[in-house]
Amino acid sequence: EAQVTQNPRYLITVTGKKLTVTCSQNMNHEYMSWYRQDPGLGLRQIYYSMNVEVTDKGDVPEGYKVSRKEKRNFPLILESPSPNQTSLYFCASSLMGTEYKTRTGELFFGEGSRLTVL
Amino acid sequence: RKEVEQDPGPFNVPEGATVAFNCTYSNSASQSFFWYRQDCRKEPKLLMSVYSSGNEDGRFTAQLNRASQYISLLIRDSKLSDSATYLCVVNMANFGNEKLTFGTGTRLTIIP
Numbered sequence: 001e002a003q004v005t006q007n008p009r010y011l012i013t014v015t016g017k018k019l020t021v022t023c024s025q026n027m028n029h030e031y032m033s034w035y036r037q038d039p040g041l042g043l044r045q046i047y048y049s050m051n052v053e054v055t056d057k058g059d060v061p062e063g064y065k066v067s068r069k070e071k072r073n074f075p076l077i078l079e080s081p082s083p084n085q086t087s088l089y090f091c092a093s094s095l096m097g098t099e100y101k102t103r104t105g106e107l108f109f110g111e112g113s114r115l116t117v118l
Numbered sequence: 119r120k121e122v123e124q125d126p127g128p129f130n131v132p133e134g135a136t137v138a139f140n141c142t143y144s145n146s147a148s149q150s151f152f153w154y155r156q157d158c159r160k161e162p163k164l165l166m167s168v169y170s171s172g173n174e175d176g177r178f179t180a181q182l183n184r185a186s187q188y189i190s191l192l193i194r195d196s197k198l199s200d201s202a203t204y205l206c207v208v209n210m211a212n213f214g215n216e217k218l219t220f221g222t223g224t225r226l227t228i229i230p
Binding site: 035040041042043044045048058090106107109110111112 | 126152154159160161162163164167205217218219220221222223
């Protein structure tokens with residue numbers, strides 16, 4: 001089954017304790033992205049990756065890091081989480097990428113990771 | 119001005135009615151447009167793409183007005199299962215800098 005898998009789905013942590021949210025997709029998509037969703041603000045892009053070893057900042061990258069060492073995985077790292085990073089996080093993947101003809105605009109989302117930083 | 123703006127609602131509509139949402143975008147260079155649906159506490163899923171000539175998928179019709187920079191979604195004969203948040207999404211495709219921008223969503227509740 002084609003899917004994007006995020007872990008953990010729910011996490012409560014404390015300020016300053018490093019954490020990683022994993023994301024894996026099995027659709028061989030080039031493009032992957034992380035979003036956070038907050039009430040009244042909608043989905044905001046944190047980082048995105050057009051391909052392996054190619055990552056770039058989205059709209060709200062501060063306090064986050066990512067890596068793309070393999071095509072299927074795109075982990076989100078919070079080196080020193082703070083309470084303002086409490087949010088619902090979504091990983092997504094798409095055929096969008098270097099192959100213009102294959103761009104469809106359809107993002108496939110993971111089920112979300114609800115993070116609370118105390 | 120926000121890049122993509124939607125009326126947040128909520129829209130409370132009786133079952134069987136027709137409902138329409140609009141979404142405006144600020145960047146005239148935007149090249150592709152979509153409507154996504156998000157159920158409560160779930161991930162967004164693509165509902166339909168929006169083409170320049172307008173397109174229909176069953177009870178759903180999407181239209182694009184480039185001159186006025188807005189897209190619309192029309193739902194006919196609404197069902198209880200249509201209750202969700204509808205997200206307007208705009209893609210300003212720019213080689214090497216692909217990015218989808220999401221509106222904050224319009225919340226729809228279909229009332230029995």
